[in-house]
Amino acid sequence: MPQQLLLQGVSWQKYEQFLQLIGDDFPNLRLKYLEGQLQLGSPSRNHELIKRNLARLLEVYLEETRIPFWGLGSTTFRREANSRGIEPDECYCFYEEKPYPDLALEVFITSGGIDRLAIFEGLGVPEVWFWQQGQFAIYVLGESGYNNSDKSAQLPDLPISQLTQQVMSSNPLEAVLAFRQRLRG
Numbered sequence: 001m002p003q004q005l006l007l008q009g010v011s012w013q014k015y016e017q018f019l020q021l022i023g024d025d026f027p028n029l030r031l032k033y034l035e036g037q038l039q040l041g042s043p044s045r046n047h048e049l050i051k052r053n054l055a056r057l058l059e060v061y062l063e064e065t066r067i068p069f070w071g072l073g074s075t076t077f078r079r080e081a082n083s084r085g086i087e088p089d090e091c092y093c094f095y096e097e098k099p100y101p102d103l104a105l106e107v108f109i110t111s112g113g114i115d116r117l118a119i120f121e122g123l124g125v126p127e128v129w130f131w132q133q134g135q136f137a138i139y140v141l142g143e144s145g146y147n148n149s150d151k152s153a154q155l156p157d158l159p160i161s162q163l164t165q166q167v168m169s170s171n172p173l174e175a176v177l178a179f180r181q182r183l184r185g
Contacts, residue, residue, distance in 0.1 A: 003041065003042040004039060004042075004110065004112070004113055005039070005040045005041075006037065006038070006039045006113060006114070007037070007038045007039075007040075008036065008037055010033070010036055010037070010038040011036070012033075012080055012083060014038075015031075015033045015078075018031070018038070019031065019076060019078075019085075028042050028043065029041075029042060030042070030043065030074065030087050031076070031085065031086075031087055032085070032086050032113070032114045032116065032119060033078070033083070033084060033085035033114075033119070034083065034084055034114045034115060034118055034119050034122075035083045035084075036083070039113045039114045041113070043089075043107075043109075044109055046109060047089075047107050047109045049172075050107050050109075050131060050167065051089045051090060051105070052172075053166075053167055053169075053172050053175060054090065054105060054107070054131060054163075054167050055071070055105070056172065056176055057163055057166050057167060057175065057176060057179050058090075058092070058105075058163070059071065060176055060179055060180050060183070061155070061158055061163070061179070061183060062092075062094075062155075064180060064183045064184065065157070065183075067094055067095070067155070068094065068095050068096070069092050069093065069094050070092065070093040070097045071092055072091045072092065072093065072101055073091070074087040074088060074089060074091075075087065075088075077091075077100055077101070077123055077125075078123075079122060079123055082122035082123070083122070084118075084119045084122035084123055085119070086104075086116065086119045086120065086123070088101070088104040088105060088106060088120075089104075089105050089106050089107050090104075090105040091104040091105065091125075094154060094155075100123050100124055100125055101125055102125070102126055102127065102154050103125075103126070103127045103128070103129065103152075103154050103155075104120055104125050104127070104128045104129070105128075105129050105131070106128065106129070106130050106131070107130075107131045107132075108130060108131065108132040108133075116128070117139060117145075117146050120141075120146075121141065121145055121146060124141070125141065126140070126141050126153070126154065127139065127140050127141065127152060127153055127154045128141075128146065131167070134164070134168055135164060136160060136163075136164060138150070138151065138160070140152075140153045159182070159183075162179065162182055163179070166178060166179045
């Protein structure tokens, strides 16, 4: 079961100090910061399994369609001017490496905590996918914030329904092979 702790009234300086303190010594500790709120979490085994399956499948699509990508994993992204910081479950830049990802992926096993969309919006991430209860919620950044979408703006030809079906597979290798075959066929 994932563990979460939400702290209120944490200054940006304290957040930065905490990031320095933990460094790379605690790879399973995830931090989210939004305007004085700091959430610390530790992902569950099920969370990590879904996250890795999703990343593998998305990378198969990117390879098969020859879209250049940079997989940045759970890199820490932050912007002091907007008081926001996050370590997405997975994230990617497409066509060239950029300071902030083009796409961030978040897997929800539990609910509650800091508003992740508000963090990503403050960082200017163009697209965010939430995986929750066996389905995707795709959010595309517009002039007035994120809008829910049926398909990806970053990857408009990606067959979301087929991707969803394969993420749910009980056999990760078979899911990757089947998805690759469908993309080729």
